Amino acid sequence: MANVSVAAEWQLLGDRYYRKPELYHPMRWKHIDLSRNKVASAPFGGPIALIRDDSKIVQLYSESALRKLRLFNSAGLPLSDVVWKNPGGRLIGLSWTDDHTLVCIVQDGTVYRYNVHAELLEPNLSILGQDYFDENIVDCVFWGNGVVCVTETSKVFAVTDFKTNSTRAVVRLADPPMMEGEMELELPHCVAVIEPQYTLSGNVEVLLAIGDGVVMVEEDEVQALPVPPGDGPLQKMVVSGNGRFVAAFTHDSRLAVYSTRFEKIFEYQCEDDKKGMLCVLLFELIGLICDENVEFTIGNYMGFIEQSALPPEQLAWCGLDSVLLYWDDVLLMVGPSDQPVSYLYDEPIVLIPECDGVRILSNTSMEFLQLVPNSTVSIFKIGSTSPAALLYDALDHFDRRSAKADENLRLIRSSLPEAVEACVDAAGHEFDVSRQRTLVRAASYGQAFCR
Structure with missing residues (x-):
């Protein structure tokens, strides 16, 4: 079987694995x-x-x-x-x-x-x-x-x-509406931006959390968005990398995920034996439509955080599948499952969102938190018998001059091209140079037997 120690470094969130390899340690600054x-x-x-x-x-x-x-x-x-x-x-x-x-x-x-x-x-x-x-x-x-x-x-x-x-290049946008009974405009609790390439108008759209609601401001238009009753005021908002979702931290310590128009609201909670099926369904919906609302109640999982009633210092998307919340010393990764994943830090960190994950910068290191690619999971998941895992295992037997290498190749002969492709793809996502080299060798080894 493939190296068990690789999968031991992963964390399971719902039905998906995440990893946090260290890119630089220690940092070169002083x-x-x-x-x-x-x-x-x-x-x-x-x-x-x-x-x-x-x-x-x-x-x-x-x-x-x-x-x-x-x-x-x-x-x-x-x-x-x-x-x-x-x-x-x-x-x-x-x-x-x-x-x-x-x-x-x-x-x-x-x-x-x-x-x-x-x-x-x-x-x-x-x-x-x-x-x-x-x-x-x-x-x-x-x-x-x-x-x-x-x-x-x-x-x-x-x-x-x-x-x-x-x-x-400087544009004055429309003024947000004045709240009833107020003599002057109220400062927004938080601000989020939908980039021009993701809007129908081709212009930037700004989300302002004002009072208990949210308004969308454009150059010549202001539109009130239908925030679900009880959710406002929103303390923090951040738009996903594809411009289709908004993650928000509510006043009562809940993380809510909406479409950018706050339409067709769905409240989501994994429970009982339907948990796995609902998680898969939700991830499929996120990939197909852009008008649902997903809510994760995190208060129950944060009893150890005294300041859980306070908004997080930082809020960021990790790809499109999970949201990161950072308080002092604690980084919480929340997805559509019954248990979030938490990481403890004894030094301050800065979250740097990327298209495929989040870089985590601290005083002493740089880490990269990402969803483990499917090709990597198929090879290194504990107990995996996928063609790619058997090909990787066959190389190990070949290096030890074991006849088991030939046995593995016979088992996956019809799937060798797919196994080779998976090894190449996994190598492209790998940060460990020696493991990357082994994956490329496994692909080369399998390629020699492809017809």
């Missing part, structure tokens, strides 16, 4: 505490930017009182740094664009851009402009090459493409 910094990491293993968080009171120890913007590669190796002297007030947020330009937005709406050498790129862009010079930005949400900003008076602005670096 004396870094993520909890003291604002952090931005480029996707696909790109550079990491750190700058001391000026919204926190921190002890400086031996470091300079002058803040530095520091850039590292994904292993923590220093690339460059520069002293932060930019005017405009407090740094609200920073993020990397698709072309690895670091975008920094300060309180007065000025956008500062840096390359990977920490060189300031001119000219700077002003989001608020002269018309709103007396406003301040209080929140921003980035996507790809754009950002959505919310001011202290609940005005919403969007930069559709930082590549143009022109005020023509």
Whole structure:
């Protein structure tokens, strides 16, 4: 049988396996505490930017009182740094664009851009402009090459493409409605963005949790969305990578997953002997339609977390099959099953969503949490008798000069092409070099017997 120790590292969530391989340990940087910094990491293993968080009171120890913007590669190796002297007030947020330009937005709406050498790129862009010079930005949400900003008076602005670096890319969106009995607009509890490539209009759509409801804001339209009674106010929201679902943390410590239009609500709970069937059905529905609501009650599983009534510090999708919630010291992975998976950390972490999982950055390591690919499961799952598992096992017998290798090949002769393909696919998803090499050898070994 295939190596049992491989599957021993997996965690089962519902009927699917997840793994969390360590990409880098230890990180190459020194004396870094993520909890003291604002952090931005480029996707696909790109550079990491750190700058001391000026919204926190921190002890400086031996470091300079002058803040530095520091850039590292994904292993923590220093690339460059520069002293932060930019005017405009407090740094609200920073993020990397698709072309690895670091975008920094300060309180007065000025956008500062840096390359990977920490060189300031001119000219700077002003989001608020002269018309709103007396406003301040209080929140921003980035996507790809754009950002959505919310001011202290609940005005919403969007930069559709930082590549143009022109005020023509700045769009003032429609104002959210004023709540009944209020003299001024209420600041949203949280903000989420549906990227333009996933909307029917081709323009960015912004979800604002205001009061007990959610409104969708576009350039010339505001639409109230039908949030289920009792769910609001929503404390945190995040849109899935395909733009079809919204994960939200409710005021009473529940995680709810809706369609982006909050339509055709389904409440879901695995129970009794139907659990497995319902989990499979739900995952199939998620792949086919985009208008269901799935609710996971997590309060029962979080008795050990004293602050479970508080919203998580970070909320992120792990692929399209599960949602991650991070509180201090605890990372919870929730899917459509009766038991979530929890990971304990004794240091702060930052969740970096990717298209096929989530990178987990800590002071000392970089990990990658992902759904185990089907090809890998077919080979390494304990007790697997799939053709790919038998081919991998046959190579082991061949290396030990055992006749069992020929016996395995005879058993899977009609399925050898599929077994070879599975080994190649699993090798492409593998992070361990020696295991990857063995999988390629198994594919080559099987290929020699294919007709």
